Amino acid sequence: MPPPRPLAAALTENDGLDVIAEVKRRSPSKGDLAPDLVPGVMAKAYADGGAACLSVLTDGRFFGALPEDLTDARAATELPVLRKDFTVSAHDVCDARLMGADAVLLIVAALDDHELRAFHDLATELGMDALVEVHDDAELDRALAVGASLVGVNQRDLTTFEVDTRRAVRVAEHIPEGVVKVAESGVTGTADVAPLCQAGYHAVLVGESLVTSSDPAAAVRDLRCAPCS
Numbered sequence: 001m002p003p004p005r006p007l008a009a010a011l012t013e014n015d016g017l018d019v020i021a022e023v024k025r026r027s028p029s030k031g032d033l034a035p036d037l038v039p040g041v042m043a044k045a046y047a048d049g050g051a052a053c054l055s056v057l058t059d060g061r062f063f064g065a066l067p068e069d070l071t072d073a074r075a076a077t078e079l080p081v082l083r084k085d086f087t088v089s090a091h092d093v094c095d096a097r098l099m100g101a102d103a104v105l106l107i108v109a110a111l112d113d114h115e116l117r118a119f120h121d122l123a124t125e126l127g128m129d130a131l132v133e134v135h136d137d138a139e140l141d142r143a144l145a146v147g148a149s150l151v152g153v154n155q156r157d158l159t160t161f162e163v164d165t166r167r168a169v170r171v172a173e174h175i176p177e178g179v180v181k182v183a184e185s186g187v188t189g190t191a192d193v194a195p196l197c198q199a200g201y202h203a204v205l206v207g208e209s210l211v212t213s214s215d216p217a218a219a220v221r222d223l224r225c226a227p228c229s
Contacts, residue, residue: 004102007080007129008150008180010052011202017193018052019223020182021216022084022207023073025057025064029161032064034211039069040076042216047077049220055082055205058099070099082131086110093122103129103150108139109158117146131182135167137174149179152205156185165192172199190226197228 011018023039023046026032034042043054054077056070057063063085074081083101087093088110096104104123106116116132123130132148134140135157143151153168153175168183175181183196184205196204206223213219 001097001100004097004127004129005078005080007053007082007103007131010080011150011180011182014052016224016228017197017201017226018203019046019050019220020053020055020082020203020205021046021049021051021210021220022055022205023057023069024055024084024207024211025069026062027208028062029156030208033208035064037211039073042211043073043076043079045216046210046220047079049217050224051079051220052203053080053082053103055084055207056101057084059085067095067099070101074100074102080129082129087119088115090119090122093119093126093128097126097128101128103131105133105152106130107133107154107158108142109133109135113142113145116142120146120148133184134171137171140171140174144176144179150182151175151179152182152184154184166195168201169195169199172201175200187223190222193223193226194228197226 057065058067080102082103083096131152132143133152153171155167156163163186165186181201182203183201187204187206188209
C-alpha cells in the first residue's frame with residue numbers, strides 16, 4: 001500500500017476551523033440522503049470547496065455504501081480519508097488500510113479498554129491516524145488513557161439519535177492542549193460553527209448538510225469562511 005496521508009496534521013495546517021467533509025449515501029436515523037451520489041465527484045467538490053479531509057462510509061447494511069466508495073473518493077483528490085464505519089475488531093483496522101484509508105474511527109462507547117488500546121496501537125503501527133470518538137468526560141478520560149491525540153466529540157446520542165448542540169462545547173473544556181479536536185454531528189450551517197471555533201476545535205465533521213446541498217463546494221466554503229465570533 002502507498003503510505004497513508006497524515007489526517008491529523010492536515011487539521012492543524014490552516015488558520016480557522018477546518019472541515020472534514022463526509023461522503024454519505026444514507027444514515028440510520030434519516031434514511032436516504034444522496035443514494036445516487038458519485039463518490040469521486042463528491043470528493044472533488046469538497047476539495048474544491050476547501051475541505052481539509054474526507055470522511056467516507058463503506059458499510060452497506062446501514063449506510064448503503066461500498067468499500068469502493070472510499071477507494072474512489074480517495075483517488076479523486078489528495079486529501080486524507082477517514083473510514084467512518086464502526087471499528088469492532090482488529091480485522092476492521094486492517095481492512096481500512098487495505099481500502100486505502102488514512103485514518104480509522106474508534107468509538108469509545110463501543111469498545112472496552114483493551115480493545116480501544118489494541119486498535120489504537122494497531123492503527124498507529126499501520127501508519128494511520130485514529131479519530132477517537134467520545135460523548136462525555138468519562139469517555140474522554142478513557143481516550144486519553146490510550147494516548148489519543150485526535151479526539152472527536154459526537155453531539156449525537158448513538159442510542160436515541162438526538163443531537164445536543166452544546167455537548168462539544170462542554171467537553172472541549174477538558175480536552176488537553178496538544179490534542180487535535182473535532183466536533184461531530186449537529187453542524188447544519190454557518191451559525192453552528194462559531195461556538196465550536198470559540199471552544200477551540202480544529203475541525204468539524206459534516207455529512208448530511210453537505211451531501212444534500214445543491215452546491216457541496218459552496219457549502220464547504222461557507223463553513224470554512226464562517227466567522228469565529
